[in-house]
Amino acid sequence: MSSHLADPRAARASITVECRLFARYAELLGRTQVSLRLPPTATVSDAIAALRTGVEKGDLLPAAPLAAVNCEHSAPDRPLHDGDELALLPPLAGG
Amino acid sequence: MMVTNWRCCRRWQGGDLGYLTREPIDVAALLAEVAAPGRGGTVAFLGTVRRSAEDGPVSAIEYSAYEEMVVAELDRILDEARARWPDVGVAASHRLGTVPTGEASIGVVAAAPHRDQAFEAGRFLIEEAKRRLPVWKHERFDDGTVQWRDT
Numbered sequence: 001m002s003s004h005l006a007d008p009r010a011a012r013a014s015i016t017v018e019c020r021l022f023a024r025y026a027e028l029l030g031r032t033q034v035s036l037r038l039p040p041t042a043t044v045s046d047a048i049a050a051l052r053t054g055v056e057k058g059d060l061l062p063a064a065p066l067a068a069v070n071c072e073h074s075a076p077d078r079p080l081h082d083g084d085e086l087a088l089l090p091p092l093a094g095g
Numbered sequence: 096m097m098v099t100n101w102r103c104c105r106r107w108q109g110g111d112l113g114y115l116t117r118e119p120i121d122v123a124a125l126l127a128e129v130a131a132p133g134r135g136g137t138v139a140f141l142g143t144v145r146r147s148a149e150d151g152p153v154s155a156i157e158y159s160a161y162e163e164m165v166v167a168e169l170d171r172i173l174d175e176a177r178a179r180w181p182d183v184g185v186a187a188s189h190r191l192g193t194v195p196t197g198e199a200s201i202g203v204v205a206a207a208p209h210r211d212q213a214f215e216a217g218r219f220l221i222e223e224a225k226r227r228l229p230v231w232k233h234e235r236f237d238d239g240t241v242q243w244r245d246t
Contacts (some may be wrong), residue, residue: 022161023231024243071164087161091245094230095142095201
């Protein structure tokens with residue numbers, strides 16, 4: 001198999017994930033979006049850890065908030081890809 | 096709110112956030128969506144902003160949402176209901192912005208050949224919507240104070 005069919009993530013030094021914050025989390029951090037550069041093997045929980053340590057007031061976020069990737073509820077171990085949209089969701093209160 | 100550069104909302108760039116409204120829930124329109132000659136039982140559920148809350152008298156609730164995901168998730172919930180009850184018509188609407196006490200923030204309807212399936216499907220819709228839709232409430236009290244309702 002030719003090499004260009006190998007996992008493209010292996011060839012990348014990093015990925016960029018757009019993180020969106022809502023409601024109380026947006027209020028806590030004073031912003032609604034953050035662009036994160038992460039290792040190509042990063043998961044949802046890695047991205048949350050990077051937010052909590054690398055962004056001002058990030059430590060105000062819980063360690064394991066609800067998360068969605070590209071508008072789908074996602075588990076902490078979901079792998080992220082370049083260009084993904086990661087949303088951190090405060091406890092849901094719809095209806 | 097104009098949001099056009101996010102991956103998951105590309106299919107909504109036409110501005111069709113059809114399940115979401117900043118006006119009062121139009122129950123008649125929801126009922127019209129599911130009405131059919133073979134459907135003899137229809138259930139409509141409205142969730143309404145209520146006066147009594149644990150922390151004091153609520154005058155209104157400001158609803159905000161991850162709008163593109165609400166649309167995507169409601170699509171999935173309605174599709175799941177249609178797969179589970181193929182003869183049942185289903186529809187839903189969620190209101191955003193300031194909703195005064197006594198007015199509805201969400202409406203779901205289910206119309207089926209017989210009432211059992213209509214009740215089952217209607218219950219499914221509201222329970223899944225409450226559990227899965229990324230919507231948040233900012234409560235406003237009579238004394239002017241506000242707080243997030245997220246516990």
